[in-house]
Amino acid sequence: MDSRIQSVKLNLGIIGNSPRLNNAVEIALQIAPTNLSVLIFGESGVGKEAFSQIIHKNSLRKDKPYIAINCGAIPEGTIDSELFGHIKGSFTGAVGDRKGYFETVNGGTIFLDEVGELPKSTQSRLLRVLESGEFIPVGASKVQKTDVRIIAATNVDLQKAIENGKFREDLYYRLNTVPINIPPLRERKDDIYVLFRKFANDTAEQYRRPRIDLDESAKNMLASYRWPGNIRQLKNVSEQIAMLEDGPKVSAEAMAKYLPDFGTSHLPAVTKSSGEATYASEREILFKLMFDMKKDMDDLKKLVNGIIQNSGQHTAPVINHQDVEDKFFDGAYIDVHNEEQPINIVPPSRQTIVRDEGHIIDTQEIKDESLSLSNNEIAFIKRALQKYNGKRKLAAQELGISERTLYRKIKEYNLE
Secondary structure, X not given: OOHHHHHHHHHHOOOOOOHHHHHHHHHHHHHOOOOOOEEEEOOOOOOHHHXXXXXXXXXXXXXXXXXXXXXHHOOOOOHHHHHHXXXXXXXXXXXXXXXXXXXXXXXXXXXXXXXXXXXXXXHHHHHHHHHHOEEOOEOOOOOEEOOOEEEEEEOOOHHHHHHOOOOOHHHHHHHOOEEEEOOOHHHOHHHHHHHHHHHHHHHHHHOOXXXXXXXXXXXXXXXXXXXXXXXXXXXXXXXXXXXXXXOOEEOHHHHHOOOOOOOOOXXXXXXXXXXXXXXXXXXXXXXXXXXXXXXXXXXXXXXXXHHHHHHOOOOOOOOOHHHHHHOEEXXXXXXXXXOOOOOEEEOXXXXXXXXXXXXXXXXXXXXXXXXXXXXXXXXXXXXXXXXXXXXXXXXHHHHOOOHHHHHHHHHHOOOO
16 A cells, blocks of 8 residues: 555545445545535445545645535525625624625635435636636625635535436536545445444543453454444444443444344335436335235225124125225126125126125226326326325335425325
């Protein structure tokens, strides 16, 4: 490994020797001396800010100001003021002039974490800074100049956000001059145990606890866990074990207490290009339809049995769920009420529900229903949205699908 890469990792506390991790550090070092904007991609908790510091500390701006801003943590109504400043009286509560970050960090570096959360109006202002180095404080009319290097980071798919109209495509290409991809912890399996030992030993030393280690079964569990929270979650688990376990060896059984969802299936999200089917989402809808059909069958069984018991005019067998299932065959209804009598197959257009001694108690006209998957999907999505007054998160939970899948379906079927 390049000694410079190793030195940088030691200085910033970056632990691990994954080839993808080392490649990301190498790219950061290569572009650090330039003024190019950088876009860092990676899941939450992988340590994206550490790479922004690598770039700043190895750049010509290392002696100038550096500030990290979490764009998702600043309310939409105040983020323009935070970034670009405002003048007195520009809005309620603006009791004086205020300098924004692009003015106070002039000559330095600004790290914009979760840049995908920026409002569209703020994206337009940021694009102007990237293109001309100019900005206008909120409420002002005078243009100001700034010389700031922008490093941005995101844990969302910005290409998808562009398709959904949530992120400007021109801003994306301005920010993404040099991309850096940080691998998730589950793709750095050889680094997981090393990180665990580091975090656990630091905690034990700080609080004067005995050092602990893992047996082989616990090590295997540690390596096979998905780590959705990445390094941040691993650090949290390591500190808990160091404080609560007496050791010296921690077993897989003890480890399981700190990984409550270990072994839970996490189906990968299947992305698709335009016009390509996404089988995972269709399967989710089909499962939901099947469960709803089963519920409807149970309700029908209860209704018919209630009518029979209350009428007192005919003696009829109690219909059970298996009977109902057995009576459907190739779109026709099979009357299996009396095994000694011939089996009657009734066409779907008219189906006998219950028969006693050859007398028909009730028949009903059955209308052919559409078997189109898309039509059924649309109907269920509309019902769920109406039930929750358009609240997509609740509707998605009702449908048993992810909010992202629901949003895509709404766009696909033009249900806005």
